[in-house]
Amino acid sequence: MQNRFTQITLIGAMAVAMAAGAHAEDQIVKIGQTGPLSGANAFAGKDNENGVRLALEELNAKKISIGGKTLKFELQSEDDQCDPKSGVNVAQKLVDGGVKFVMGPYCSGVAIPASRVYSEGGAMLSTVGTNPKVTQGGYKNLFRIVAGDDQIGSSMAVYATKVLKAKTAGVVDDRTAFGKGVADEFIKEAKSQGLTIVAQEFTSDKAMDFAAILTTMKAKQPDVIFFGGYAPQGGPMVRQMKQLGLTAKLLGGDTLCSPEMGKLGMDAVNDTVFCAQGGALLDATATGPAFKAKYKKRFNQDADVYAASFYDQTMFIVDAMQKANSLDPVKVGAEIYKNPYKGVAGTYAYDDKGNMKQAPVTVFTFRNALPVPLASY
Structure with missing residues (x-):
């Protein structure tokens, strides 16, 4: 009996050792x-x-x-x-x-x-x-x-002129590295496309009240407003645009291409917000x-x-x-x-600086408060 017990103990110890190994x-x-x-x-x-x-x-x-x-x-x-x-x-x-x-x-x-x-x-x-x-x-x-911002910002400037047929634009950025960067790229390409920048305003990534900025924009009557910033500010901004009777389209980068925009902006985003996101159309x-x-x-x-x-x-x-x-x-x-x-x-291939060599960009709008892809470039 003792031998039997010893044998079972040894087998158990071996199993534990094998599992540990x-x-x-x-x-x-x-x-x-x-x-x-x-x-x-x-x-x-x-x-x-x-x-x-x-x-x-x-x-x-x-x-x-x-x-x-x-x-x-x-x-x-x-x-x-x-x-x-x-x-x-x-x-x-x-x-x-x-x-x-x-x-x-x-x-x-x-x-x-x-x-x-x-x-x-x-x-x-x-x-x-x-x-x-x-x-x-x-x-x-x-x-x-x-x-990068050079592709995202410039693609929205091209879309504004070629597709939305805009002639004038206002620009707002939140002064973050992202917001300022993408807004600068939009302005650069907008000017080369013949799009006139009629107003440029600044806010922060903590702001929620855009009445003063939007009142200034309304007086300039831009066809589109480009916002360099994030969805937590973009959502309230487009809602306040509607309340003030501003009919301009709100354009932005990838950070606005989020369902969060619809949650915060509600029906004000529909067919009013247009944004460019890096990546191909997944569907x-x-x-x-x-x-x-x-x-x-x-x-x-x-x-x-x-x-x-x-x-x-x-x-x-x-x-x-x-x-x-x-x-x-x-x-x-x-x-x-x-x-x-x-x-x-998409296909990931990088240059020596770490940028994607051929990064696709997809333009979205919103319907039923959800982002809907329009085209990839």
Whole structure:
């Protein structure tokens, strides 16, 4: 009986040891994510996080191996509050924690100063910060995974003149790195298109009352008003435009191409707001509809502006890890620069500064308070 008991104990110990050995073969790979998880733009930060999370869940299910070890991806998501100081602190935290691959930030004002911390810490950064300065720091392994302000702002100027047949425009920007950057690009292209800028006003990314600005705009009677800023201000702005009897169309960049605009602006957004978003029309891509469906099933909500881009770049990074047979960001980055990747929202190929070589842009309007794509360019 004692021998029998000893035998069972030995078998049990061997099983535990084998399980521990198998577990030891797993290698934890932390993927950082930084964005606004609190405050007015939290809806966007959470959407970006969900895009990364969905990719990592699928990758973990595939049991990917490198160097004989199965990779186990873990998401470390941090709230940078769309604030430069907080964003730099988050960057230092992730770097100090040994995180070598970071998705984000969402806001250009965070991406510009934080990119130096990631570069000095040897981490790869993949951001949707669209201000041109984001990729002008000379940092390797920094990728802008969508179109930049030069494409987004200029595309809305072309759309205003060619499609909306506008002759005059007013411009408002919130003085953030994103808002000012995209507004400057709109103005530059508008002038080359012969569009006359009749008024230029400024606000902040905390403002909610735009009566004074809009009263000034109404007196100038612009055909369109371009707003360089975010949905939490854009929604109330278009509602106040309607209350003041302003008939101009409200134009903006990717940050306005969000269901949040409809929630805040309600029926005032319908056929009045036009925005340009980096990325192809998902419904027209081979895998876009399937991505939208699985996102909705997993998170019980529709994907917002950049979920697909964050999902794609996460998949691209891991694909590059496999090609490089390495977790070294330098070797992984070399593969990313060398080999394009076809994702849900487009084909990702980067120049030596980390800008997408051919970044598609889709123009949206709103109907029933929801963004509706019109065309991709």
